[in-house]
Amino acid sequence: MSKRDVGPAEATYDARSRPRDGRSELRLWLLRLIVLASVVLAYNYVIWRWLESVNWSAWWIAVPLVVAESYSVIDVTLFGLTMWRARTRSAPPQPAPDATVDVFIATYNEPVELVSVTAAAAKRIRWPHETWILDDGDRPEMRAAAEELGVGYITRGREWSDRPRHAKAGNINNALMETTGEFLLILDADMIPRPEILDHTLGYFRDPEVALVQTPQVFSNVATGDPLGSQAPLFYGPIQEGKDGWNAAFFCGSNAVLRRxxxxxxxxxxxxxxxxxxxxxxxxxxxxxxxxxxxxxxxxxxxxxxxxxxxxxxxxxxxxxxxxxxxxxxxxxxxxxxxxxxxxxxxxxxxxxxADLAAIAGLPAGPEPRPEGGPAGDSAAGSPLGPAVGAAGPVxxxxxxxxxxxxxxxxxxxxxxxxxxxxxxxxxxxxxxxxxxxxxxxxISVTEDMATSMRMHGLGWRSVFHKELLADGLAPEDLSTALTQRLRWAQGTMQVFLRENPLFSRGMTAAQRLMYFSTMWSYLSGFATIVYLAAPVIFLVFGVLPVDSWAPEFFWHFLPFFIVNQLLFLVAARGLPTWRGQQYSLALFPVWIRACVSAFGNVVFRLPLDFAVTPKTKQAPTGVPWRKLRWQLIAAVVLVIAVVVGIIRVVVLQDEFVGTVVNVVWVAYDLLMLSVLVGAVRYRGYVPDETVAAGGGEAR
Structure with missing residues (x-):
């Protein structure tokens, strides 16, 4: 039955309805006021930069800097638009009593013991359902474990043996053809569901237009301070709530319920x-x-x-x-x-x-020609048309x-x-x-989630973000694995951006297009970060100033924008810790650049993508992944050298004191952001008696 076949009497719940909460409404209007102030001040600053303060004599650094600042202003605008309709949902109604559910646990090479723990927890989900282990590794020991647990086991058939497998998306697509549940709860192998997960989410599907309910991904093995930036409270909170307000909350691969x-x-x-x-x-x-x-x-x-x-x-x-x-x-x-x-x-x-034959027949008879070269039939072999089918059959x-x-x-x-x-x-x-x-x-990408929900929205379906911890996951416990995970996320997002740019996708509203675009846009920050790192170095070492303005005028335009922008993040986060996420957003600039370049090569030139499944268990110590951090180390060394050279220039030349101080502060900020990697390198894994962190993580 199509969602359009459901009559008004059956639509007992409307996912578009908003609760009447005076306190929430007041907070939302305060947030909107700050968004307006932030956007106005941002454009006031960047317009002034373009029109009055670009040092055209040093255009080779001045123009990249103002372009990077323009990128950041657009980023702020998109974030403000996201927050404009941030919504906090009330509890959904009771689910339809006859709703049938299949619980999918996708696995490839995760340890059988880990998958078994997740499957056992899935069996304990209170709502009647069928639990299935989708084993893309086709392992006999996994099949045996599934039989022992009393859950279903699905693996690929022979029809996949010489065809593209499409990773996790192909695994789930294969299982869809072998199951019948009206709804699907999709879980990663390390996401342990809580018994109430379906009771608290299925009610949203009383609205016949709802196709997806996404819940947060929170990890139980994260140490205090979140040294690897695994948690993402800003994304699995205000950002997804903001997207939800525009009907653009999207599928994140796990902890989600979808309508078949x-x-x-x-x-x-x-x-x-x-x-x-x-x-x-x-x-x-x-x-x-x-x-x-x-x-x-x-x-x-x-x-x-x-x-x-x-x-x-x-x-x-x-x-x-x-x-x-x-x-x-x-x-x-x-x-x-x-x-x-x-x-x-x-x-x-x-x-x-x-006509030719008739003309020939009317000619006077002549001597009968003597056959040469064998029977007349042999001449057919030399026909210029050749045989219709080759000796070996059709090719x-x-x-x-x-x-x-x-x-x-x-x-x-x-x-x-x-x-x-x-x-x-x-x-x-x-x-x-x-x-x-x-x-x-x-x-179309190594991550199946965003493109799937984008297509759903393009067909007119609705999505819901339900902000409640309903599954406990396992985060990477070493820096190398965490970097692999971030790279895969970014590569998948950029593949979608290049193959199905949301700005040109059919069916979605303008706001939905911008909500998806804002997530993709954020992964371009690596290129802007290079400019932000290079600009103060160039001034401190060579004395080249990309900004052609005297200090008071610059501060008059920049400081109000900077302060209000930070206030916007504080109010939007509502007390959630976001500093760790901001640090990793800058510190992982080589990862974002590599993701953009490799995705471009894959989509445009069909080059193979450097893709790896994120390990779900603690890896054996292999030392510090210096090779993966080489660009951050080079940047840090260059920044420190630039500060030393800049101070020497001030002492010797007695010039540009204010400019040097500003750029030294700028370098100190960059080093503070990069310093997050020091704790990440020293991190040796989660100790169970530590307090679980709630903060950090990059925004998706």
Whole structure:
């Protein structure tokens, strides 16, 4: 049943409703006031920088700096927009009593003991459900553990053996075809659910338009101070609440409940769009083939007429496809017109042959020619047409590759028509390059979550962020693993940005587009950080000032913006610790840059992506990952040297005292942000009797 088939009487809950809480409303209006002040002051500063304070004589550093500042201003604007409709939800109604649920525990190579703990906890979930272990490693010991626990076990079938596997998305897509629950609770192997997780989330689905309920991901093995920045209280709090206000809270891969109907609709729509794209490519290349062949056809000939008719038919088909006409009707009509055009050429040739034979029959009889070179039938072997099928049988080919190749060659009129006919019949309706024709979860990146929810929103479904701790996870316990995890998140996000940019995705509202874009935009910060690190160094070492302004004027524009911006974060966080997240946002600039570059290479140039599954257990000590930290170390050393050189310049030259002080403070701030890695390097893992931290983590 479609969400649009549900009548008003059944819609007992509306996820768009907002609780009437005077205190919450007052806090929201205060937050909006600060957002307005922050945005106004930000643009006041950056406009002044562009128009009045760029040192054009040193444009090579002045322009990158003001561009980086403009990036930060846009970032502040997007954050303010996110916070504008931040919502705190009241408890949902009771779930529908007949709601059926499948609990999916996705695993690849995690220890059997760890997965078993999660599966045992999933069995204890109070709401009636079926628990399934989705073992992408196809391990006999995992199957045996599932049987012992009394839970279901699903692994890939043989149809996946020579096809793309699509990591976790493919694992879940495979399981979707083997289960029947109306709703799905998706858990990572290390996310231990609490018994009430379904009781507290299924009620949102009383609204027939809700497709996703996401809950926070909080980790139980994080030491005091959160040295690796694993927790993300700002994201799994104000940011997701802000996105929720715009109906843009998105799927984060685990601790989420999804509606099967919405996922299957995604799969079907995706299948149709893939086939439409294949047909569009075929029509485009076929048209190019025909146009090239037209240049070779004699004017007024039957071939020229047939090619003109075929070109017209292809144009009409492309227009019909663009107008959204049914795909089957478009292709069927086109095939009939192309076949008719080709038949016309053949008919004309047969009539010509018939006329020639009649003329030959009217000639006077001559001496009967003596056969040479064997039986007359032997001459057929030398026919320029050649055999229809080779001795080894028909040869398999990729229609897209063959057609694209033919589109750049000049073919005879008859060969051109035949190529078009073959191409139209070879469109891969069954998607033989995939194990499944229908893929509900998005497979366009190494992280399946964001793209899936983005497509849901594009189809008109709603999402909910439920801010309650309902599952306890395990965070990385060493810096190397944490860096691997951050890289994978960033790579997946940037793949989605490059393949399905939300600003141009169909179906979403303008606010939803900006909510997704703001998350993707944040991973570009690595490039701005390089400029923020380089600018004070260049001044302290070489005396080159990128800002052409005297100090009081600069401070008059900059300080109000900086202070109000910090106030915005404090009010938005509502007391949550966010400093650790801010430190890691700057300190991991090489990770963000590497993610952007590698994702670009993968999407644009099809280069393999350096991808690794995040280990879910504590790794054996391997020493400090100096290689992964080399750029931060280089930056820190250069910053310290720059301070020393700057102080020497002031003492010796007795010049630029104020500028030196400002830039030394700037360097000190950068070093303070980078210093978070000192504690991360020294961290040796969680000790169970430590107090669990609640803060830190980067915003997604």
């Amino acid at each position: 109907e919405a996922l299957m609709q995604l799969g079907i729509v995706g299948y149709v769009r893939e086939v439409e794209a294949a047909v569009a490519r075929t029509l485009r290349d076929a048209f190019r083939i025909v146009r090239r062949a037209q240049r070779r056809a004699p004017a007024g000939s039957a071939a020229a007429v047939a090619l003109a008719e075929t070109a017209t038919a292809l144009l009409h088909a492309r227009q019909a496809l663009g107008n959204g006409e049914p795909l089957a009707e478009v292709t069927y009509s086109l095939q009939r017109r192309v076949d008719a055009a080709a038949a016309g050429v053949v008919f004309h040739d047969l009539r010509a042959i018939q 398999a080919f990729d229609p897209d590759e063959v057609l694209a190749s033919l589109a750049t060659r000049d073919l005879s009129p008859l060969n051109a028509l035949e190529a078009v006919q073959l191409a139209l019949r070879a469109v891969d309706i069954d998607r033989d390059d995939e194990a499944q024709a229908v893929m509900p979860l998005a497979t």
